[in-house]
Amino acid sequence: QQPVQSPQAVILREGEDAVINCSSSKALYSVHWYRQKHGEAPVFLMILLKGGEQKGHEKISASFNEKKQQSSLYLTASQLSYSGTYFCGTGVSGSARQLTFGSGTQLTVLP
Amino acid sequence: DSGVTQTPKHLITATGQRVTLRCSPRSGDLSVYWYQQSLDQGLQFLIHYYNGEERAKGNILERFSAQQFPDLHSELNLSSLELGDSALYFCASATATDTQYFGPGTRLTVL
Numbered sequence: 001q002q003p004v005q006s007p008q009a010v011i012l013r014e015g016e017d018a019v020i021n022c023s024s025s026k027a028l029y030s031v032h033w034y035r036q037k038h039g040e041a042p043v044f045l046m047i048l049l050k051g052g053e054q055k056g057h058e059k060i061s062a063s064f065n066e067k068k069q070q071s072s073l074y075l076t077a078s079q080l081s082y083s084g085t086y087f088c089g090t091g092v093s094g095s096a097r098q099l100t101f102g103s104g105t106q107l108t109v110l111p
Numbered sequence: 112d113s114g115v116t117q118t119p120k121h122l123i124t125a126t127g128q129r130v131t132l133r134c135s136p137r138s139g140d141l142s143v144y145w146y147q148q149s150l151d152q153g154l155q156f157l158i159h160y161y162n163g164e165e166r167a168k169g170n171i172l173e174r175f176s177a178q179q180f181p182d183l184h185s186e187l188n189l190s191s192l193e194l195g196d197s198a199l200y201f202c203a204s205a206t207a208t209d210t211q212y213f214g215p216g217t218r219l220t221v222l
Contacts, residue, residue, distance in 0.1 A: 002153070030209065041113065041201060041213040042154070087154065089211075097142065097209050098167045101154040 001025055003090045005102035012078050012109050020073040020105045022088030030091035031064055031071040032099060037084045045073075045086075075107070083109045114138065115204050115214035123220045129190040132217045136183055136204030142166075143185040144211060145177055148199040160185055189219070197221045
């Protein structure tokens, strides 16, 4: 079953913060985050594993709540280059290598 | 550049025809995944190969088939094409830690 992402879309001004959520009804082993610009390939951002630490680099970080089967992606002090569609891909225990992707969150950063 | 290559970039064909999409994974990656992304939609998992063997099937139609060759490149064959098959087709290769890196995609247009 497909993970649920929220919000579906968000519009920000440069410098503002955003949070994108991803939740699953299944027991998750891993959560993968990608950003895709229109017509381009999804670009890997980070992976969070069950029992692992919160990941992050620069102004983009993510957390994984194993009890709630939820992950959140945090974008702070957003830049124009952050615009795109963000997808979470979830791996479940037993078939961790296969990912199921959410329907995406469209993020637009305005000057 | 993810290191994954896909050819061709664009493909225009007619209904009822058959096409072959090609993917070369990153050096050292043994896994290849195929995804379909219809206009403004999420990523639908089609099939996964690992070191030449099929490992998992997703929502892949019977008209579609794939294989992975000894040199680890993979081909996705689409036959009896229908208008609804028009989409972006991505392959991704995965590392030992299951991080998937996507190729640039093949845009298929069925007329």
